Amino acid sequence: MTAGAAGRARSISPRLAGLLLVSPALLVIALFFIVPLGLSVHSAFTDKAGAFTLAHFAKSFEYYGNDMVFTVAIVLLSCALIAAVAIAIAGYLTLGEHPRTKAALRWLYRWPLFIPFVVTGQVMRTFLAKNGMLNHVLVGSGVIEPLAAQSLLDWRGIVIAFVWKQAPFVTLLLAGAMASVDPQHVEAARNLGAPRWRVLGGIVLPQVRGTLLVGLVLSFVTMLSVLSVPMMINPNSPTMMTVDVAYRISTHGDYAVANALCLVSLLFGAAGAWVYLRHAVRRAEQVS
Amino acid sequence: MKKIALCLAAAAAMAALPAAAQTTLNVVTAGDQNMVDYVNTFLAPRFEKLNPGVTVKAVGTGPGDAGSQKIYEKLSAQSKAGAAAWDVDVAVIHQRGAATMVKENLLAAYRKQIATDKLVSRDSAKNALGQNVDGFVIPMFHSQIALAYNPDLVKSPPKTFGELEAWVKQYPKQFGYNGVKGGMSGVGFVMGYVSATSGLGKQLEEGPYDAGRKAAIEKSLAGLKDFNRNVVLTPGNAGTLDMLNRGEISMGPVWVDMFYTWVADGKLSPKLKLALPEPGLPGQPMYYAVPAKAANAAMARKFVEFAASPEIQAEGIVKKFNWYPGIDAQHVQSKLDKASWDKLFTDIKPESLQRYGRPFPLSDYFTDIVEGYERVVMK
Numbered sequence: 042m043t044a045g046a047a048g049r050a051r052s053i054s055p056r057l058a059g060l061l062l063v064s065p066a067l068l069v070i071a072l073f074f075i076v077p078l079g080l081s082v083h084s085a086f087t088d089k090a091g092a093f094t095l096a097h098f099a100k101s102f103e104y105y106g107n108d109m110v111f112t113v114a115i116v117l118l119s120c121a122l123i124a125a126v127a128i129a130i131a132g133y134l135t136l137g138e139h140p141r142t143k144a145a146l147r148w149l150y151r152w153p154l155f156i157p158f159v160v161t162g163q164v165m166r167t168f169l170a171k172n173g174m175l176n177h178v179l180v181g182s183g184v185i186e187p188l189a190a191q192s193l194l195d196w197r198g199i200v201i202a203f204v205w206k207q208a209p210f211v212t213l214l215l216a217g218a219m220a221s222v223d224p225q226h227v228e229a230a231r232n233l234g235a236p237r238w239r240v241l242g243g244i245v246l247p248q249v250r251g252t253l254l255v256g257l258v259l260s261f262v263t264m265l266s267v268l269s270v271p272m273m274i275n276p277n278s279p280t281m282m283t284v285d286v287a288y289r290i291s292t293h294g295d296y297a298v299a300n301a302l303c304l305v306s307l308l309f310g311a312a313g314a315w316v317y318l319r320h321a322v323r324r325a326e327q328v329s
Numbered sequence: 330m331k332k333i334a335l336c337l338a339a340a341a342a343m344a345a346l347p348a349a350a351q352t353t354l355n356v357v358t359a360g361d362q363n364m365v366d367y368v369n370t371f372l373a374p375r376f377e378k379l380n381p382g383v384t385v386k387a388v389g390t391g392p393g394d395a396g397s398q399k400i401y402e403k404l405s406a407q408s409k410a411g412a413a414a415w416d417v418d419v420a421v422i423h424q425r426g427a428a429t430m431v432k433e434n435l436l437a438a439y440r441k442q443i444a445t446d447k448l449v450s451r452d453s454a455k456n457a458l459g460q461n462v463d464g465f466v467i468p469m470f471h472s473q474i475a476l477a478y479n480p481d482l483v484k485s486p487p488k489t490f491g492e493l494e495a496w497v498k499q500y501p502k503q504f505g506y507n508g509v510k511g512g513m514s515g516v517g518f519v520m521g522y523v524s525a526t527s528g529l530g531k532q533l534e535e536g537p538y539d540a541g542r543k544a545a546i547e548k549s550l551a552g553l554k555d556f557n558r559n560v561v562l563t564p565g566n567a568g569t570l571d572m573l574n575r576g577e578i579s580m581g582p583v584w585v586d587m588f589y590t591w592v593a594d595g596k597l598s599p600k601l602k603l604a605l606p607e608p609g610l611p612g613q614p615m616y617y618a619v620p621a622k623a624a625n626a627a628m629a630r631k632f633v634e635f636a637a638s639p640e641i642q643a644e645g646i647v648k649k650f651n652w653y654p655g656i657d658a659q660h661v662q663s664k665l666d667k668a669s670w671d672k673l674f675t676d677i678k679p680e681s682l683q684r685y686g687r688p689f690p691l692s693d694y695f696t697d698i699v700e701g702y703e704r705v706v707m708k
Binding site for chain 2: 103172280287292293294
């Protein structure tokens with residue numbers, strides 16, 4: 042009897058200890074994430090008198106509906122281009138046959154990973170301008186006529202900055218996954234006469250699809266939240282929602298509409314999280 | 330036991346001594362980096378030399394009204410928390426921020442207590458976007474928005490907004506400005522356009538506020554939408570100057586002080602010129618204010634008195650930083666050599682500044698105009 046009781050006491054105490062161990066982390070999450078989120082949600086749905094209202098959302102959609110569409114379109118287009126660039130680079134790193142080119146590429150492609158978004162924005166601002174470096178090179182090398190030079194500092198500039206910054210991240214994940222694909226699969230396909238692009242598309246890519254998807258979802262959520270790049274390249278309409286949030290706060294001191302916009306943005310991010318979780322769960326099930 | 334207590338008391342006294350002799354004056358400033366630079370590199374060393382034991386610490390809160398908004402939020406939070414002493418001694422703020430802070434009793438009515446009070450008589454020292462701020466603020470400087478243009482490409486700049494509209498049609502994509510989300514030079518241009526084309530100029534500046542004017546404002550903004558078809562939208566105040574400098578546009582609204590500073594730093598072609606079209610573009614002062622419960626209020630007043638003195642205004646505000654003086658011009662002019670004074674008025678003469686340098690519209694109209702811009706022009 043006494044031994045059983047003692048055993049039970051011991052079986053409870055580790056659970057308590059576990060709870061105690063996670064409590065600081067839980068507390069931090071509750072204090073710095075859940076509470077501010079709750080306050081944001083509250084402010085988005087209440088008017089000045091404290092009553093429930095949907096007016097802030099109505100205003101968000103009336104003023105910034107275009108920007109919402111624009112934001113999603115920009116981010117999705119960037120994701121597609123990032124995928125293309127990442128597959129090309131990671132594919133060459135895995136299947137390429139020229140060791141020196143591979144070494145140079147491996148060394149070069151990671152650089153943007155270490156450059157903050159705000160610096161990227163600043164670099165692109167002079168690089169993509171009408172009389173910027175890109176056009177100088179194009180005109181100088183005779184690719185385009187001087188009069189055909191145009192500024193890329195609009196939605197295209199934002200896409201270029203995003204792809205430049207995020208493609209290395211996805212490539213890093215993808216190249217790692219591709220390296221762990223069983224080389225026998227590749228060799229078998231090559232022996233049967235498949236060209237490299239078919240090996241990439243038919244053998245390697247299907248096996249690393251999950252990693253690519255995860256990389257893209259993480260990039261999607263990251264790009265959704267970037268303020269510096271759209272602010273520096275194209276703060277005028279149409280622009281991304283982050284600029285509108287900053288503008289509502291800084292020019293109007295209007296936290297309610299800003300919070301409503303943030304919640305809409307959160308919904309977009311949640312869609313990404315949903316894809317991510319569904320994929321992660323499926324993967325976990327496969328493993329078990 | 331007694332010994333320990335004595336030791337502790339002695340230690341406390343020693344710790345307190347240098348603190349009593351050493352005062353840190355917290356100057357929190359909105360605006361671009363040049364504001365922080367001005368306090369740190371120009372004002373602080375001179376003030377500290379005159380007042381041994383005082384350290385001036387300047388902190389910037391960011392450009393535009395957003396910077397003032399942050400100061401407002403900080404003071405408002407300290408006020409609501411019932412703090413006895415606030416940790417901002419001197420606040421440097423925009424008109425909109427000053428209006429809100431005076432309305433919510435966050436500022437001290439300190440101006441009568443300092444000597445430089447007598448040197449300010451301009452309207453902007455009493456009235457900030459319709460709010461009476463008399464006694465609570467002293468202008469640090471005035472800044473003005475004007476059209477910068479490249480005289481190689483534009484022989485005679487437009488003299489009115491009507492001429493500007495015609496010019497833009499004739500030379501599409503040669504005029505650039507930064508919309509309403511990319512800094513105040515763009516916002517100011519929009520205000521100027523609405524003032525000029527709606528026929529509401531006087532009422533927008535002096536009131537009374539009438540929500541019924543929205544229709545007239547939006548009609549004028551519809552004209553701006555047409556106007557925008559032939560212009561380039563630039564990324565920010567600096568973006569307009571950059572594009573002018575690279576020759577991508579040949580005209581655009583800019584802050585005059587920024588323009589002169591960029592020319593002085595070699596970042597902008599000295600060939601570019603400035604013009605003020607009729608009936609004018611807005612400008613605004615930055616204000617020195619002392620929060621209602623500033624921890625070092627007496628020292629803060631001393632600091633503002635020093636910063637607003639004619640010598641400092643001449644040497645720092647006009648000569649080094651290319652701003653128009655905050656206190657009345659005649660007090661400053663006598664302290665400056667003619668060349669430095671004339672440099673400020675090379676392109677825009679004092680009399681046209683007097684006539685065409687307008688205040689920003691009242692807060693409520695301001696909001697109607699920028700929100701109208703979003704609804705009408707951006708759609």
